[in-house]
Amino acid sequence: MATEPRPVFALIDCNSFYASCERVFRPDLAKVPIVVLSNNDGCVIARSYDAKPYIKMGAPYFQIKQQLEQQGIMAFSSNYALYGDMSERVMSLIEAQVPAVEVYSIDEAFADMTGIADVTQVSRQLRKRILQCTGIPVGVGIGPTKTLAKLANHTAKRLQAHTGGVVNLCPDHERAWTLRNTSVSDVWGIGRRMTAHLEGMGIVSAMDLARADPWTLRKKFSVVIEKTARELAGTPCLELDEPDPPKQEICCSRMFGRRLTAIEPIKEAVATYMMRASEKLRAQQSYCHKVRVSIRTGMFNPHEVKYAKGIVVTLPYPTDDVRLLTKTAVDAVEHVFQPGFNYSKAEVMLLDLRQPGEFSDDLFALNQPAEASRVMAVLDQINNRWGRGTLRAASVPAHPDWGMRRDLMSQSYTTRLDQLWRISCH
Template sequence: MSKQVPVFALIDCNSFYASCERVFRPDLARVPIVVLSNNDGCVIARSYDAKPFVKMGEPYFQIKHKLKQHGIVPFSSNYALYGDMSERVMSLIETMVPAVEVYSIDEAFADLTGISNLDALGRQIRSGVLRGTGIPVGVGIARTKTLAKLANHTAKRLQSETGGVVDICDPFKRDWVLRNTDVSQVWGIGRRMEMHLDALGIKTAMDLAKADQWMLRSKFSVVIEKTARELAGTPCLELDEPDPPKQEICCSRMFGKRLTELQPIKEAVATYMMRASEKLRAQGSVCKKIRVSIRTGMFNPEEAKFANGLVVDLPYPTDDVRLLTKAAVDAVERVYRPGFKFSKAEVMLLNLCQPGEYTDDLFAVSQPAEATRIMAVLDQINGRWGRGTLRTASVPSNPDWGMRREMMSQSFTTRLDQLWTVHCK
């Protein structure tokens, strides 16, 4: 029996952060939107109609006048909303295709091998996600993952002509896309690589697909060779398996204002540890040691500079936020120095392992079963009623040192007190 030719789809949410904001604000359906980074620093996302006026990474304080001039509405980043909407999108996609690889918060590859009428399935996925979540997506379908990326790019670039779905399994359609796509738009080709390829006369995706593959390997890398092979229609990349558990977990945030006193810094570290421990338990791991660090701002010439950190060994591998928080707060007391304006804290969970992977001696202390049960209850309550419903006493509910998010939308899908309401006249 001959092996079936693989078929991949890339489903990519359109201007995802901005689209999430529009789902619960239908009055902004035709209004350009930008989303800002932590502490309302710079632009990290733009709706399609905002892109002609605003560049990615532009500092908010420099473009306030420009946003007002063009009627562009800014939003503070609402990662709780974006993460929940992403899970909803991916869950819907998983019900419609045989296998899925979640590639990022707004992208997923799907295996469509053996499925007929691919264009109809792509449109079914697009309409299903839009109907179920309100998020518009583009769907690119091809014989390789790299070509699926290009097909998706074409679906978005030619939205009105394609309806957001492009299938380039047919060689004629594939070659048209390759000829009409700049090499800089190929997955994995960065600005520096684009310059090297341009020097060799490789300007389009078709040029790269036809380039001598052994030359690409010897001059650049096997990665570029595989990219060229994929563009030519030879699959080199498969759907990835779920990522293994992380070996380190980090939670790091800038404060909403400079802190000079020890107590608010301890509160911030306790808050970050709460989040890091949630990630730790979510992947079923335990932690053997932690690192806590604090630092001042490093770019203001008027401020004195200071940075310090400390690694702490824990009495036993644990996922108990109470033990982790006590160790972290004690470490802050040891690294803190008065007289400085601190801007950031970081907690890292190190030497992670799965329960049972580590070897104890006969008399070594281990995490009590009661602590494991308490952590399970904590996660169940917060999973049902929203993050922060139940927390350690050292974590404040509304700290004045928190990130500046003066334009943040409500957490419509993750907090009961911020559910979407409709007022009838």
């Protein structure tokens, strides 16, 4: 009687993803340290490997600007359109090569490698193909559990010169060496506080945690720590997640690039955020029946007068039509805006979300016209093909002066025709 093959997981993780995306179309930056900044160029949210020794994560840009210039570190504003598109390309390549994939974040995915004969060689080929097709370097960690695959990936990056970016912890001797030489603080899901608790029990290395009694860990801490220990010992407790169910709420909010005092630019911002929220709504094939709109001033400046207010509006019928959603949201601004304040942020939230056919109304209730659904389908097709914002509501400005400060943003090389990569021959 044939036995089922032992589970094998792989974690494919992009190396310094945001910085790598910036380097793909700028080969002159191959050896230049890079940091990427948060919204409004506030603080550091990503660093290339060679920038990490000099710049702390979360460092405010205005405080380190001079230091970056002195040390030759390049700073970029967040270019989410570029990062999102490059992520989709990487994930598509992974999905084409393995039986099942769980996209864990924008830059990493778990893959089911069960039953593949030479999993190390396949992983090296996958890594090579991703680099060749996208320019993004990745590390691949392989193990009989997801936690060991995560640990293998960490080792692949830490010892890249020796591993070639791929580490397989399925062989017992490889797993034992890695567990002995990895601090318990580097284990997936073990935070700073838990590290202190475990070290107090004499659990210092990953091997110590793998050999600890799981039931004791469960009683003393939680089932999560128990599962982590079991997974380090080679017993699978975590499976690839199923696709996420449709969200029950969709929110889109942004800080303005400057304080706003008039109502018209706030309406433009609300219309812009609704455009994005409605795209997410249609992407999960849901309808919305209620909308919440809120605005607020800055909350941390002691010299600013504070104000915040929101309102929930019920739509005449469940819809995914951006025209109705935008009109409703823009009209709602009239009810929350008060003159005399310096507004810093607006937010739109889509509530009471359901799939078509899940709303129970009476016979005479209004429904979204079929023509509206067809218009939205055409809108999404055009924007998917030619780039977000190619078609948009008339109330959404192309280049708002209230938009986020992104003075250091690179071009959207892959999502805008007017910013395609240009190569000059001299």
